[in-house]
Amino acid sequence: MDIMRPNWRVGYAYVPNQRMDKLHSPAKALRVGTIFPELDITMEEYERGLFDGK
Secondary structure, three states: OOOOOOOOOOOOOOOOOOOOOOOOOHHHHHHHOOOOHHHOOOHHHHHOOOOOOO
């Protein structure tokens, strides 16, 4: 163990599998900023809690 760089573990990440079956066309993906329709929401919808992750 190097005293200058201890081998500390500060946390673990858990990322569940997500199914995103549908895709936008390349042209629409460039226009809206994502290829996944599930992520294509407005900031207002997100802030109001209308996004349920599905």
